[in-house]
Amino acid sequence: MTEKTKSFPDRVWDFFCSLKLTIILLLLLALTSIIGTLIQQNAPAADYIREYGQANYELFVKLQFIDMYHSTWFIGILALFSINLICCSIKNFPRAWKFYRAPMLVPGEGILKGSANQAEYKSKDSKQQVAERLSGLLRKEIGKTTLSEKEGKLYLFAQKGIYSRFGAYITHVSILIVMAGAIVGNIWGFKAYVNIVEGSEVNQVLSRNGTLPIDLGFTVRCDDFDVSYYPNSNRPKDYNSDLVVLENGQEMVRKRIEVNDPLTYKGITFYQSSYGPAGSAFFKVRVTDNASGETLEVNARQGQHVQLPNGYSFAVTNFTENDRNFGPAMQMHVNTPDGKHGAPFVVWQNFPQFDVKRGGVFSFALLGADQPQFTGLQVAKDPGVNIVWLGCFLMVFGSLSAFFFSHKRIWVCLEDEGSKTRIRVAGNAHRNQSGFSLAFDELQQKIEASIKNESRKEG
């Protein structure tokens, strides 16, 4: 059938099946994906206007560049790509299946004469002798070999790697499975976050892209939050939250989560992602009257003035868990009785005697600090994720079997020619032609050697 006589639906079908379309779509996806890496995605409008100007911002909105990976046109390319993939598989699969079900044991003249890889020899030995020898060789070099006879000629057929014919289909189906998993996750799952102050509980979380709270259907309490540091450094080593899941007031699960080790309950997973101070910190401070040596212990809240004897007062203004490797430290100042604001100074928890050297009216030691924290959790529910992993597994499995194995077929036709035997060998592989023809050259030499050797020995 020539192009012109094809009906319109046939031409549409051919268009969707075409590999040229695949290449163009793949390169188009590659090119367009760049846009979203150059223009920041999903930022507030003001950011774009500041960076690119009002007119460009409006253009971006029109072209859907602000959220381009979810834009109609990008999804459109992906949809076209999927259709391409589906059509192509539907078109080609029956052929692969036929190779499997009904291997061509007897090649036509077309294959014997027209193959890119072919060879011809003569032997003094009989067809049967040659067949026996070559089938031994082919079994060793290729694999299972079938002998058949037709119209007085003997045929050998050997093949290897038939399963690799399906590798490409498995890979293609796997891509559709991954996309299906992503769609399932988008429809039935959610991405959210929540901040829980130590000691408190929540039963709702906030969607990451909207503002509507999502009901969890159970309660999560954070009993404690901790940051640990590497020794002698202020590099955080880990953030941990002690989480408890409650249903109807009953404790269901308890887990200390950390970054890279989340908690999952009823398909909803809680990931440690951030933290921060919640409300002002409390400090346990020991004050020593340097003149009398009298001490007293007081609790101070950050930013609050605490009265001292003789009209003095002090306030803690700042706190850090780790000050230049010296450990926890607070910044504070003392106010004189006439209300004068003293110079700020620092007191380290690990060096309680240190402040005496400052030589003020009072010296201070930090006995303990408690900064209530909130733990920041990412919350996700994704019922499609296992579908995605299944697709990924098939993708790796399929592409490996497609790449590292090819379906190779060798035919040998043996016929009488006077007193001699005419031997014709042809072979093909379903992919990687150039690689196969190198292998075929090698095989050819072995066949030649085998024919010559044996003839010489016997002759």
Added chain:
Amino acid sequence: MDSGLLFNLTTVAYFASMVLFFAYIATKNKTVALVATLTAFAGFLIQTGALGLRWYESYQILGEDGRAPLTNLYESVVFFAWSILLIYLLIDWKYKQRTIGAFVMPIALFSMLWAQMSLHSTIDPLVPALQSNWLTYHVITCFLGYAGFAVAFGVSIMYLLKIGKEEKHKGDGPIGGILGMFPSTRILDDLNYKAIMIGFPLLTLGIITGAAWANYAWGTYWSWDPKETWSLIVWFIYAAFIHARFTRGWVGRRAAWLSVFGFAATLFCYLGVNLVLSGLHSYGSA
């Protein structure tokens, strides 16, 4: 002895090997080629030892927080060079096309020079987000994939040089000179494909392990951040390359160009995204 010294030795070996490969092309002396290959192999062994030693050193410095040497820009560049050597030596072992060394060793050498001369090689403890075994799997698979593409790139350059000359060449005799030393365009084309065949499934695994890790750490296996997106761009380009083999009009020259663009995109994904764009990945701040 410390790993830095061994890495310097590795660099010297790669340099020597590269010079020897050039000498081979100039002299056509097979012994030189063998020495060049053995030098490359020796460098690879030293580097393997150096990576092991650095791993051990991390336990000496950080105690129980020691880790595989795959976590900052310096370590990744060094590992990139190691991966290139691994893939190259495998391909050399299988196909014995010695001239390719002259086009692959420079990439490994430049990586080592860059790492040794201008990147910070201190062993720092990991921030919480990077403390995961997935990091190791992710880095190893990605970099072996990149290395496959690097070898394919070297071969593609040879292909493009040779095919240009062949097309201008008149008469039947084989072309002489340096290009005459190159494998035939048929073999180069095949090797390009072979190297990408190694690289592509590894990159696929690299993207998947990255996604698995992101899912485990943050609950999203894909968030379209620039690094992820660029790895997908690279993946698309090589997927196009793979399908180009089946389509008339896209084989040969165009396929070689796709391989060159693919490697350019790979380098951008690896370095450009962090140095030029911003993202979540850690090398940016290194």
